[in-house]
Amino acid sequence: MxxxxxxxxxxxxxxxxxxxxxxxxxxxxxxxxxxxxxxxxxxxxxxxxxxxxxxxxxxxxxxxxxxxxxxxxxxxxxxxxxxxxxxxxxxxxxxxxxxxxxxxxxxxxxxxxxxxxxxxxxxxxxxxxxxxxxxxxxxxxxxxxxxxxxxxxxxxxxxxxVDTEVFKPMPKSEARQELDIPESEKTLLFVGNMIEAKGVLDLVDAFKVIQEKYPDAKLHMIGSDKDEAFMRIFAKRLLDNDVRIIHHLPMPQKEIAKWIAAADVFVLPSHHEGFGLVALEAMSVGTPVVGTDVGGLSYLLAEGAGILVEPKNPQSLAEGIVQALSESGENRSSVMQSTAASHxxxxxxxxxxxxxxxxxxxxxxxx
Structure with missing residues (x-):
């Protein structure tokens, strides 16, 4: 060649x-x-x-x-x-x-x-x-x-x-110590562009429900905020729901892998998704994934690999996150690792x- x-x-x-x-x-x-x-x-x-x-x-x-x-x-x-x-x-x-x-x-x-x-x-x-x-x-x-x-x-x-040399299992306690996240915190993580199509407004609405059940929960969102018009809408939704999130700008993949390892649940509430590579990366790290039943996510998270929820439905999203938080972290481990290995x-x-x-x-x- x-x-x-x-x-x-x-x-x-x-x-x-x-x-x-x-x-x-x-x-x-x-x-x-x-x-x-x-x-x-x-x-x-x-x-x-x-x-x-x-x-x-x-x-x-x-x-x-x-x-x-x-x-x-x-x-x-x-x-x-x-x-x-x-x-x-x-x-x-x-x-x-x-x-x-x-x-x-x-x-x-x-x-x-x-x-x-x-x-x-x-x-x-x-x-x-x-x-x-x-x-x-x-x-x-x-x-x-x-x-x-x-x-x-x-x-x-x-x-x-998925780069399994970067996105690989890491002890949660070790990741949290490096990122200064308390052991007791219920940590939710989203990684993606801060745009409506990624379902971030749905996630804010769902997080309000989560906080009622888990007052110590925190939502970390890693992604670009280049769309100023949408970010104003996003800020208003936060204010209306009386919800606070921690927003991080894009970072190198090794750092993202560390944040995924530190999280209790990785959430991808997209309205459409060709594949959902970031969800696969979370699975490779070993963090439970909650994603919408759209596009490639419908296949990627099937058969127990993750938790599928209805798109554009904050209540369904909240229920999926609660389910993930209440499950043992080992429940889906073998399926997630097998799926990651095949990619x-x-x-x-x-x-x-x-x-x-x-x-x-x-x-x-x-x-």
Whole structure:
């Protein structure tokens, strides 16, 4: 295999360490396996029409220059997110006959493709033109096959994988001591962007119920607060409920793993979720997970791996958290560890490299 060129509209930097961290982790994983990987990505999470137009235009031109100058050495391209990223891979196939892989993460189907018919049509062309489509959850596979007419033989269900060297069991007492969390505290943890779609308003409403039963409970929320308009709504909801939370800005994954280990319950109340990688990371650490019965979470937390609750239902969410707090911490341990092991980096890298190799073999046969 010669070279893999990866396109992504999200990629972390020191300034924005969690912006598309899952893509960076996969890139580094592939490089560790000896692959020559080039990443061309957007690293600036800035929003706004002008900012978006500028960064996407620069990214598009950079990507085209890379394909123009290096298409002979490149084996295939791999786009993260169908639209708009997949447009680059589609162009690469038409102009330079470069085969491509697309990883669908969820939002590109649930939200982006639903914006208008033009985007949906472009998404369909990208998916149908791909040599392989990777989806991060079973429900997404169904959407891709039935909604976009993609041959199911080219659709592979595969998560981005969990780094079990970072997200691994750690004694709760040790984690709490390092983070200065009292042993007696009932600690709830949320990790994700502070946006409505992640169900954070539902979590605030549910936490008010939790505090009535557990007065010493604390809710820690780790995530970006870039959406100022929503944060004003969030602050008002806190005030209306007379609820206080502890908000932490994004932090390195090793620190997040420590916070997960210190928590009694990890909560992910999303309104939609392609897979729910952060829930898998919590399971790998060994912390019970309460999540909404949506998207990939419906499969990930099934069969006793976690506690599923109704989406957009604070009462159901509160009941799920109470259930998790009242259970023995060992009840779900073996199922959680088994699930995490099936998504380990070693397993994921072997499956991904096999997909690449099959595409390369097919290309050689045609040439």
């Amino acid at each position: 010669q070279k893999i060129m990866i396109f992504s509209n999200m990629y972390p930097t020191q300034k924005h360490p969690t912006y598309g961290i899952f893509v960076k982790n996969q890139v580094e994983l592939l490089r560790s396996k000896g692959l020559d990987v080039e990443i061309i990505a957007i690293t600036d999470p800035a929003k706004g029409k002008i900012a978006n137009l500028k960064k996407y235009l620069i990214w598009f031109m950079r990507s085209m220059m890379h394909m123009l100058g290096d298409n002979r050495r490149t084996t295939l391209t791999h786009a993260h997110y169908a639209f708009p990223t997949g447009v680059l891979s589609l162009i690469g196939k038409k102009l330079f006959r470069l085969p491509y892989v697309v990883t669908v993460h969820g939002g590109d189907i649930d939200k982006m493709a639903a914006k208008n018919e033009k985007i949906r049509s472009a998404t369909k062309k990208i998916l149908q033109g791909a040599d392989a489509v990777i989806v991060v959850g079973e429900r997404l596979k169904k959407d891709i096959v039935e909604g976009f007419g993609v041959d199911q033989g080219r659709v592979h269900v595969m998560s981005m994988g 380990s980096y070693d397993v994921i890298s072997k499956r991904l490299m096999k997909i690449y190799e099959e595409i390369e073999k097919t290309r050689k046969k045609k040439s």
